[in-house]
Amino acid sequence: MNDELELAIIGAGFAGLHMLYRAVGSKRNVRLFEAGSSVGGTWHWNRYPGARVDVESMAYCYAFSPELQQDWDWTERYSPQPELLRYANHVADRFGLREHIQLDTRIVTAVFDEDRHRWTLTTQTGERILARHCVLATGLLHAPKRVQMRGLDSYRGIQAYTSQWPQGIDLAGKRVVVIGTGSSGIQTISEVAKIASHLTVLQRTPSYVIPARNHVLDEDYLRQMKARYEELRLRQFESMGGFFPLAFLDDPHPKFNALEVSPEQRKAIYDANWAAGGLSFYTAFKDLLLDPAANETCADYVRSRIREAVNDPATADKLTPRYPILARRLCAGTGYYEVYNQANVDLVDVNASPIEGAVPEGLMVGGKLLACDIIIFATGFDALTGAIEKIDVRGRGGRTIKAHWAEGVSTYAGMMCAGFPNLMMMNGPSSPSAFWAPIQIAEYQAGWIERCLNHLARTGLDCIEARPECEAQWMQTVEQIAAPTLFAQVKSWYFGDNIPNKKHRMLVYLGGYAAYCAECEHGAADGYQNFKLSAVESRAAVAVAV
Numbered sequence: 001m002n003d004e005l006e007l008a009i010i011g012a013g014f015a016g017l018h019m020l021y022r023a024v025g026s027k028r029n030v031r032l033f034e035a036g037s038s039v040g041g042t043w044h045w046n047r048y049p050g051a052r053v054d055v056e057s058m059a060y061c062y063a064f065s066p067e068l069q070q071d072w073d074w075t076e077r078y079s080p081q082p083e084l085l086r087y088a089n090h091v092a093d094r095f096g097l098r099e100h101i102q103l104d105t106r107i108v109t110a111v112f113d114e115d116r117h118r119w120t121l122t123t124q125t126g127e128r129i130l131a132r133h134c135v136l137a138t139g140l141l142h143a144p145k146r147v148q149m150r151g152l153d154s155y156r157g158i159q160a161y162t163s164q165w166p167q168g169i170d171l172a173g174k175r176v177v178v179i180g181t182g183s184s185g186i187q188t189i190s191e192v193a194k195i196a197s198h199l200t201v202l203q204r205t206p207s208y209v210i211p212a213r214n215h216v217l218d219e220d221y222l223r224q225m226k227a228r229y230e231e232l233r234l235r236q237f238e239s240m241g242g243f244f245p246l247a248f249l250d251d252p253h254p255k256f257n258a259l260e261v262s263p264e265q266r267k268a269i270y271d272a273n274w275a276a277g278g279l280s281f282y283t284a285f286k287d288l289l290l291d292p293a294a295n296e297t298c299a300d301y302v303r304s305r306i307r308e309a310v311n312d313p314a315t316a317d318k319l320t321p322r323y324p325i326l327a328r329r330l331c332a333g334t335g336y337y338e339v340y341n342q343a344n345v346d347l348v349d350v351n352a353s354p355i356e357g358a359v360p361e362g363l364m365v366g367g368k369l370l371a372c373d374i375i376i377f378a379t380g381f382d383a384l385t386g387a388i389e390k391i392d393v394r395g396r397g398g399r400t401i402k403a404h405w406a407e408g409v410s411t412y413a414g415m416m417c418a419g420f421p422n423l424m425m426m427n428g429p430s431s432p433s434a435f436w437a438p439i440q441i442a443e444y445q446a447g448w449i450e451r452c453l454n455h456l457a458r459t460g461l462d463c464i465e466a467r468p469e470c471e472a473q474w475m476q477t478v479e480q481i482a483a484p485t486l487f488a489q490v491k492s493w494y495f496g497d498n499i500p501n502k503k504h505r506m507l508v509y510l511g512g513y514a515a516y517c518a519e520c521e522h523g524a525a526d527g528y529q530n531f532k533l534s535a536v537e538s539r540a541a542v543a544v545a546v
């Protein structure tokens with residue numbers, strides 16, 4: 001057993017690394033525990049063919065260090081996974097973080113000791129760690145959604161999850177099946193189609209896929225954008241989703257509602273977004289996520305593009321989504337729809353031809369054998385709560401976090417839960433992170449946590465937890481913001497709908513960055529008014545005046 005830490009951080013993704021950077025800077029007795037064999041989080045585990053971020057590289061990186069921003073040269077508009085992993089490693093080295101990181105260490109339990117106000121963490125090998133505070137930086141998209149199907153154990157080929165891609169799979173010349181057509185699936189499909197002898201895509205819900213228009217970033221562009229980094233970040237912080245399209249830096253949009261302009265103007269704006277590529281459609285008009293009629297103009301535009309790209313009308317029809325665009329995560333792809341014009345690629349709608357189970361040679365689909373060498377599961381994640389629930393977290397009275405969330409997820413600001421003192425989450429459920437830039441949310445949260453720990457130290461207290469009524473109020477706010485949007489009209493992982501038996505509840509604060517930070521500052525005002533603070537000596541909650 002180690003000496004007691006002031007702070008234990010779980011997870012070495014971008015959030016955990018930044019928390020560690022802040023804590024090391026404050027000379028805290030801190031240690032970070034990571035289950036993987038390297039830092040990088042998502043970018044350590046998601047190594048499937050074609051894996052790359054769908055937010056532009058120059059925005060999808062840390063903002064806290066102007067020097068780092070200036071020194072690091074992104075090579076492509078959207079960084080591929082290996083480059084993101086290099087960046088995470090560079091950050092760990094550059095800021096001297098490695099000596100505080102314990103890799104290959106999975107935390108399996110975290111139990112709060114109410115008498116001593118500290119957490120006991122246990123690793124998979126039985127090592128015990130004591131820590132006053134614990135930060136869960138376990139990743140919003142980390143726990144894979146596993147597919148159960150009859151006979152899978154008997155299947156003789158290879159099974160691979162995109163979210164935990166095994167090393168050394170050779171797909172060249174193989175008969176491959178991909179299940180799932182979300183962001184991971186569509187990236188995988190475009191790459192696998194190039195090398196597989198045959199690819200069958202099993203689609204349940206089609207995605208709207210916009211061309212990413214990825215390209216190499218030349219020196220001139222990098223220089224120009226670096227000179228404008230402050231402006232870039234400003235636009236990003238003002239933006240709805242944190243992924244401000246850099247092509248529109250000189251002419252930020254949206255300016256109009258979709259039906260306020262003529263059909264010709266509307267088409268010109270959609271054409272400009274299609275040409276710019278990526279996720280820019282989110283900001284094409286102000287009301288695309290609020291007004292169904294406005295949304296339909298955008299959805300129709302993209303549907304017409306699908307019909308143009310796909311030669312076979314029946315296949316184009318299967319690929320065409322009917323739900324509101326943007327209400328599930330928009331995908332950015334490379335030659336995605338064109339893949340279905342290749343002779344070696346088939347698309348199966350599993351609603352019409354269900355996956356019945358597996359046999360040694362492959363899958364039974366719609367009553368027929370689909371023989372294959374490899375099944376790729378691009379089936380997504382138990383988003384936001386899954387990675388936290390994988391740890392047996394027990395707060396006051398031994399109550400588990402699973403029990404706390406059994407009737408629907410509940411947190412204060414996506415950072416704390418009533419009954420779980422001194423436990424902080426980064427990019428947690430009901431924070432903005434799944435619909436905002438998680439790196440920038442984590443930067444803000446790390447600062448908030450630092451200030452909180454400083455406050456406790458200054459006031460001689462050692463325990464903080466969210467007030468239940470403030471947590472309830474937060475969840476009400478999250479739901480009130482989401483209710484009038486089109487997000488609420490579609491089933492998606494934003495509400496936990498992709499996981500059987502997960503209670504349907506909005507998992508994302510949609511109010512944007514500025515409002516989120518203002519709420520968090522308000523909660524911390526007046527001596528942390530939305531929290532109970534106490535000290536181990538008194539054991540009773542005390543009101544603190546500073």
Ligand code: NA7
Pocket residue numbers: 141145147179180181182183184185202203204205329350378379380381493498
């Ligand atoms: P997603 O977006 O959750 O996509 C998962 C896909 O897998 C989706 O098409 C699912 O269909 C499909 N799926 C899941 N389970 C099944 C079963 N049992 N049978 C058939 N198809 C299934 O995950 P991604 O990893 O692609 O992307 C996650 C996020 O990462 C993304 O939003 C970006 O923010 C980055 P369904 O929609 O459930 O019908």
